[in-house]
Amino acid sequence: EGGIERHQYDVVVVGAGGAGLRAAIAAHEAGAETAIVCKSLLGKAHTVMAEGGIAAALGNRWPEDNWEVHFRDTMRGGKMLNNWRMAQLHAQEAPERVQELEDWGALFDRTEDGLISQRDFGGHRYARLAHVGDRTGLEMIRTLQQRAVQIGIDVFMECTVTELLKAPSAQGEDVVSGVFGYWRETGRFVTIEAPAVILATGGIGKSFKVTSNSWEYTGDGHALALRAGASLINMEFVQFHPTGMVWPPSVKGLLVTESVRGDGGVLRNSEGKRFMFDYIPDYFKAETADTEEEADRWYEDKKNNRRPPELLPRDEVARAINSEIKAGRGSPHGGIFLDIASRRDAEFIRKRLPSMYHQFKELADVDITAEPMEIGPTCHYVMGGIEVDPDTEVSSVTGLYAVGECSGGMHGSNRLGGNSLSDLLVFGRRAGEAAAAYASGLAERPAVSEEAVRAGEWSALAPFQVEGGDNPYTIQQELQQAMNDLVGIIRTASELKDALTRIEELKERAAGMGVEGHRQYNPGWHLALDLHNMLLVSEAIAKAALAREESRGGHTRDDFPTPSPEWGSKNLVVRLDDSGAGVDLVEQPLPEMPPELKKYFEES
Ligand code: FAD
Numbered sequence: 001e002g003g004i005e006r007h008q009y010d011v012v013v014v015g016a017g018g019a020g021l022r023a024a025i026a027a028h029e030a031g032a033e034t035a036i037v038c039k040s041l042l043g044k045a046h047t048v049m050a051e052g053g054i055a056a057a058l059g060n061r062w063p064e065d066n067w068e069v070h071f072r073d074t075m076r077g078g079k080m081l082n083n084w085r086m087a088q089l090h091a092q093e094a095p096e097r098v099q100e101l102e103d104w105g106a107l108f109d110r111t112e113d114g115l116i117s118q119r120d121f122g123g124h125r126y127a128r129l130a131h132v133g134d135r136t137g138l139e140m141i142r143t144l145q146q147r148a149v150q151i152g153i154d155v156f157m158e159c160t161v162t163e164l165l166k167a168p169s170a171q172g173e174d175v176v177s178g179v180f181g182y183w184r185e186t187g188r189f190v191t192i193e194a195p196a197v198i199l200a201t202g203g204i205g206k207s208f209k210v211t212s213n214s215w216e217y218t219g220d221g222h223a224l225a226l227r228a229g230a231s232l233i234n235m236e237f238v239q240f241h242p243t244g245m246v247w248p249p250s251v252k253g254l255l256v257t258e259s260v261r262g263d264g265g266v267l268r269n270s271e272g273k274r275f276m277f278d279y280i281p282d283y284f285k286a287e288t289a290d291t292e293e294e295a296d297r298w299y300e301d302k303k304n305n306r307r308p309p310e311l312l313p314r315d316e317v318a319r320a321i322n323s324e325i326k327a328g329r330g331s332p333h334g335g336i337f338l339d340i341a342s343r344r345d346a347e348f349i350r351k352r353l354p355s356m357y358h359q360f361k362e363l364a365d366v367d368i369t370a371e372p373m374e375i376g377p378t379c380h381y382v383m384g385g386i387e388v389d390p391d392t393e394v395s396s397v398t399g400l401y402a403v404g405e406c407s408g409g410m411h412g413s414n415r416l417g418g419n420s421l422s423d424l425l426v427f428g429r430r431a432g433e434a435a436a437a438y439a440s441g442l443a444e445r446p447a448v449s450e451e452a453v454r455a456g457e458w459s460a461l462a463p464f465q466v467e468g469g470d471n472p473y474t475i476q477q478e479l480q481q482a483m484n485d486l487v488g489i490i491r492t493a494s495e496l497k498d499a500l501t502r503i504e505e506l507k508e509r510a511a512g513m514g515v516e517g518h519r520q521y522n523p524g525w526h527l528a529l530d531l532h533n534m535l536l537v538s539e540a541i542a543k544a545a546l547a548r549e550e551s552r553g554g555h556t557r558d559d560f561p562t563p564s565p566e567w568g569s570k571n572l573v574v575r576l577d578d579s580g581a582g583v584d585l586v587e588q589p590l591p592e593m594p595p596e597l598k599k600y601f602e603e604s
Contacts, residue, residue, distance in 0.1 A: 004453055005190045009035045009154075010439040011432070012179055012192050014161050014221065015200030017045035018137070018424035019404025021144035022097075023198045024153050026432025032439055034432075035192060036148065037156040037181065039216050043145055046202045046214060046405075047424065050137025051257035051355060053119055053129030054101075054425070055418030056094035060115040062126035062302065067091040069125050072600045074419060076283075077123040077313045078383070078412020079553045080568060080601075081234065084593040085390035086410040090419070090426050097425035098130050106143040108132055120262040121417040123313040125287075126302065129418040134257050134355045140421060156192070158184045161220065162529055163456040164197060164228040164400065167446035176228070176399030177446035180456035184526060187519025189457055193448045196435035198393075198401040199225060199386060200428070204238075204541075207534045208379035209484035212244055212255035218530040219537035221406035225386045226536060226583065230395035232574040233408040233588075235384035235537075236544035237554040239415055240489045242267075242317035244378025246335035251363050253378040256338065256356060258417045260373075261310045263352050264299060265340035267321065268372065269329035276309035279320035284312055315414045315554050318377040322489055325376065335376035341369055377489055381420065383411045383554060384541070387573060392434035393427050399438065399446075401431045413553025463528040469514030472528040475506050479534060482506075487542050492558045496546040503539050507581065510535055540574045540583050547572055547585050 011027040013020045016038035027034045038045065057070040070091035075082050102108060102116065108130050109117040118127045132139040149155070160181050167177040178193040201221030205213025222232055243256040261267075269275050280288045288309050289295035295308035310317065321336050331337055340349055346369035350357050353368070360366040360373060385408030386395050393401045404424045411419065463472075479502075486499035510531050515524045550564040551557050570587050577584045 004457070005188065007035065007190070007192045009033045009192060009194045011196045011198065011435045012037060012194040013198045013200055014179060015045065015202060015404070015406075016042050016145075016155065016157070017047035017200060017202055017404060018140055018144060018421060019428045020045070020198070020200030021141070021148050022425050022428025023200060023401075023403055023432035023435070025144065025148055025151065026429040027198070027436040028151055028153050030433050030436035032436035035154040035156060035194075037159050037161055037179065037192065039160045039184070040158065042155055042157050043141060045141065046217065047137045047421070048141045049214070049255070050140070050421055051134040051255065052121060052259045052262070053131030053136045053418050054094070054098055054140070054421040055121070055124060055128050055416065056098040056130060056422050057091060057128060058095050058098065058116060058118060058130065060111055061118045065126040065128060067095075068600060070094070070128065071597070073124050074416060075412070075601070077416040078414050079563065080412065081552065081571060081590065082412030083390055083409035083591065084597060085591070086427070088597065089390060089430070090410060090423055093426045094422040097422065097429065101140065101143055101425070104143050104147050106132075106139050108139075119259060120311065121258055122261070122311040122317065123416040124418065131259070134259055134353050136421065156190070159190060160184060160526065160529070161224065162460050164224050165191070165448050165452045165456070166228060167448060167452070169398065169446050170444040173398060174229070175446050176397060177448045177452075180453060182460060185521050187522060187525070189460070191448060191453050194439070195442055195445050196399050196401065196439045198403060198431050198435050199406050200402070200404045201406045203405040204382045204534070204537050205379050207479060207483050207538045208488070209480040210244065210253040211379040212241060212253055213379070219533045220530065221402065222385060222540070223533035223536045225395060225397075225400065225402060226540070226574070226576045227580075228397050228400060229576070230397045230400055231387045232384055232540055233387040233571050234412065235408075235540040235574050236548050236572060237383035237413045238379060238541060239314055239381040239383060239554045240318045240377040241380035242314055242321050242377055243338055243375040245364065246331070246374050246376040247333035247364055254359070254363070255378065255380065256373060256375050257353070258314075260338060260340050260353060260356060263340065264343045265338055266308070266310055266343065267317070268337045268339055269324045270331060271329060275324055275329075276312070276317065276320055279316065279323070280309050280312070281316060284316070288312065313414055313416060315556070318489060319556060321377055331374040333374050335374040337372040338375045339372035341371055346370070381405065381415055383413060383415055384408045384544070391430065393431035394434060394438075401435050403427045403431045413555060460529060463513060463515040463525060466512060466514030469512045470509045472513050472515065472524055472531050475510055475513060475531055476527060476534070479503070479506055479531075479538060483538055487538070487545055490556050490558050491545055493546060496542055499542045500539065500546070503535060503542060507535050536583065543583060543585055544572045544574060
């Protein structure tokens with residue numbers, strides 16, 4: 001077979017979700033020759049599934065809202081572990097990024113005065129999420145994609161990146177030199193040389209059995225970065241969304257948007273009790289209603305009432321649901337009831353939540369305008385990710401940038417709903433600009449060696465060299481079950497240790513796993529390659545979860561049920577270990593917040 005297909009660009013973006021598209025647009029507009037590579041078809045990235053909206057302090061519904069309030073909500077939602085600088089930039093720049101989407105043709109829902117409408121979500125003090133019904137992600141992707149294609153960015157779709165290439169720079173430093181991957185359809189390899197690579201590969205949800213994430217979220221970017229020498233931060237923090245479908249089994253985990261609660265839906269147990277009032281933590285007491293009357297008045301009058309407890313941050317609500325189910329007060333299929341039918345009229349529900357209406361009607365034969373939904377927690381989002389410089393999104397490896405869900409720091413220990421879509425836009429733009437500037441400033445580019453390409457080829461083909469061996473599907477299933485049962489919403493040291501032992505065993509079996517058939521569209525082979533990433537990232541999550549002996553945000557330890565001030569002052573950073581097959585942990589103090597920002601937290 002002849003040589004491997006080769007291309008050259010200034011900037012390569014891996015991932016075509018909101019983060020990747022926004023980064024590519026910025027890089028292109030800054031003058032860089034830019035390409036996007038994505039595993040699935042353009043338009044199929046996770047971002048398209050986003051329902052509720054984009055958080056930005058536009059102040060359209062509540063003029064009192066501004067970046068300072070958004071910043072404070074974000075930091076408190078993340079229990080103060082967030083990188084303060086990222087949270088600040090995010091809150092400051094999100095409104096401009098939303099406005100810009102509108103300039104590029106996004107059609108948001110409107111207020112009565114014709115402004116971009118904003119809806120309520122957990123942890124946000126004011127109605128803050130710009131939305132398009134419950135299909136906001138679709139509109140965001142449509143807009144960004146149209147622009148990316150229109151301005152002439154090249155797209156390599158259904159193409160999976162399996163290696164980051166590195167080479168010595170002119171100064172002798174080991175820097176990024178491009179990416180190596182394969183076309184999913186033909187199995188043929190491709191090398192893209194570029195001095196700047198932006199990872200925008202999304203999340204890790206497919207390592208858990210019950211998840212709202214689709215097949216693509218195997219932690220590729222996280223693992224690629226680790227192997228290239230970059231570090232991950234906050235990996236113990238995985239967000240379990242309180243409301244996923246629990247029935248029928250085929251759709252278990254599928255997301256039920258938080259907008260249901262934002263628009264008036266409430267949670268009830270099998271006794272019909274609105275139980276969230278029993279689970280208001282001290283930390284949020286001052287701002288949460290303690291009677292149903294006050295909670296219900298809040299939807300109309302936010303100034304004089306406190307928010308309903310159903311809209312506490314996601315970690316609080318998910319834990320409460322978990323406790324009710326454990327206490328035997330769950331619904332027939334092992335969830336809890338989410339009721340909007342008795343609270344809003346059918347027309348309102350169908351207009352505000354059209355996708356939810358159809359999802360339940362078609363998949364579960366439940367009419368949400370007439371009966372309650374059955375829901376339970378589902379693995380949804382990873383707060384942890386590639387550690388980056390807050391202003392430029394560059395990782396510790398020169399030339400390697402990361403944005404969106406695969407990056408870390410911005411959301412601390414827990415992400416507020418709506419803060420991901422805005423994160424993609426704010427940091428996507430920043431990364432694109434920084435990567436373009438870096439590439440254009442280079443006098444000389446790192447060269448991609450033949451050996452590096454051969455090595456990529458060799459490791460991608462390894463599963464074909466094995467006779468017999470384990471089947472990747474079996475290993476994946478066992479990993480998903482272990483992560484769900486042992487590294488899930490409530491954790492203990494003994495279970496986490498057990499998880500690490502199992503991951504170690506699975507890694508050994510994965511090293512000898514074989515695939516049958518040939519390279520043309522071969523899903524077993526694709527999974528075999530993804531599995532190495534899933535295993536490495538799962539190890540990072542379990543190790544960090546075992547080390548953090550406290551409960552905070554998305555990380556709940558049964559054996560350390562409260563937050564500890566000592567752990568509240570540091571992050572855990574993960575790096576590849578010396579063997580290159582596992583990870584090590586380092587504790588790192590939080591960056592010092594400047595006094596002009598500290599003042600927002602002084603009263604609490
Ligand atoms: P993604 O959109 O996940 O895109 C990742 C891209 O990387 C894809 O194109 C994929 O093909 C590509 N890729 C991955 N690995 C490789 C590889 N090895 N080689 C090549 N390409 C690769 N957030 C909000 O703020 N508001 C919401 O209302 C909201 N609703 C949500 C609803 C659902 C059902 C889900 C699952 C999430 C929701 N979120 C929401 C979270 C938010 O949608 C995601 O965090 C966000 O879209 C992630 O965007 P991203 O650009 O980082 O990555």
